[in-house]
Amino acid sequence: MMLRLSVLDQTPVAEEGTAAGAVGASVELAQALDVLGFTRLWVAEHHHSPGFAGSAPEILAAVLLGRTRHLRIGTGGVLLPRYDPVKVAEVFKVLAAVYPGRIDLGLGRAGGPAQRFPEQVAQVLAYLGGAGGDAHEAVMPSGVVPPQVWLLGAGTRSAQLAGALGTSFAFAHFLAPAPGGAAFAAYRQALAAGPVADGGGQGVLAVRAVTADTAAKATQLADAMLLWRARKDLGEDRPLPSAATVRAHRWSSRERERAAVHRPSVLHGTPEQVHAAISELAAAHGVREVVVNTLTHDPADRLRSYQLLAEAFALRPPATVADAARVVTAGAA
Template identity: 60%
Template structure:
């Protein structure tokens, strides 16, 4: 389907708080606050903070803390986690944290849950326990081995995934579902279709699903290509066991790629969208139509925070016209 005729999707942000070479994790976290404020002014639907541990390239190791900070620095936009790695935590603690957030910021909090970070054999049971504790399911909290606290104000729950299992669980439970296209694009259509079919099967009223896509744009094709090469070099190195901060576009330009790096970069190109704002808008509109979603969650990695902010601004201009009109 052509991006010229397909309806444009709504935009959101998945923020991994990337750390660029020459920048500190503190710089990256402060940049996340600035980006969240800009995203709200640009009219984005939601803003999610990711969870990573022990990675020099990402500063976001406590998504619920960062989400709380961003909720306090924004006024209207939904803010949440993309996501809390549930195998690492007690369901009771997760429920308590998000009941507090939802009580202070009603109708704005998204609880996104992921299954990585530890043994995941009991992940479905953990998700169900969180739902019971938050009062999202009518079951006895003690059946989950927890003491229940049902808050008067509840977050909206989402499951995150890159395959079929979380899609089926989300459909069964009636939660939102976000597919990580930026990790592995291949199964996206099947997973989202399975999610929607399972919603219908269980009589649930879900939200249709969200596609999380890695994107970078700039004023010119040349600039966008330079930023994309930085991302591809970082990702190729990470795939090969060398986890580093994101290189600058200049360092990526000067880099002499070895055969293994080039091979990994070729694979990762499939999960990265880049170009001028108009080119990226058309591609994202096509992706939304192909996958049956009306919301794209944009994940942008750059070495310099100002390049990331500018990429989001340019994309908003391409989708909604003049940024000044959106802010008005």
């Protein structure tokens, strides 16, 4: 089975770096991915986080669409409880009008009271002309093919809702690996029993992974992610640590415990090893596309990891190999 690869970019802020630098690195990353053969790129929404600079994914997505030609670009995802569903639909329908066939609207239930999340999702679909085909006059422009709608989740609730409404579904393996099988089973069961809005439901698996030119470098990058994640679990939301910080760090017993919990879900090693791990997870969950999330202190390491994965999975670039090499080299400079 030929796997498609996509990317979730959380716009990580580096230790001693800036939010502006993180956003600039996200733009450079998108331009490189555009010629490496990846299918889609999603940008995330986080607020009041020293480690992530992406607080307005719809704005960043619009910028990235203007700087790329081939990728599907969208959100992973808009935290719908924070917003008016009509406004969310209006923003993405305008994006779909400007960039037809390239827009993904990923929706998450975090960020506020989630009791109304199912109702809010149904409203978004209705305003986009989805469920029931009830396109509202308030949404402009009319006659636009709506974006592909995705529900994001790490359990069965969003999976069941996605299936019932006929949207696509992305499972966040990097947040909670264990419920993946149950979540996809719930999604497919609900999808088979309900109407298919959104042009037919699709499932993808979102994993955290990193590779490098050597296994030792990949382990170093994974350790930095694990230190960042362990600190976050313990209430210390910090930027991504450098390799020097990780080497000098004296791990507490609680940090080691939290790192051990997350280590199995951080796929790392040589490109061949990460290729095998991703392929095995995709087969186990019955998906044909995997969304890869990589967090590194140095944007060049993140870009190099994606380049190596593109080579390992034999992704087919939409542009020439020379163009791909030029963009990757420029981004790493």
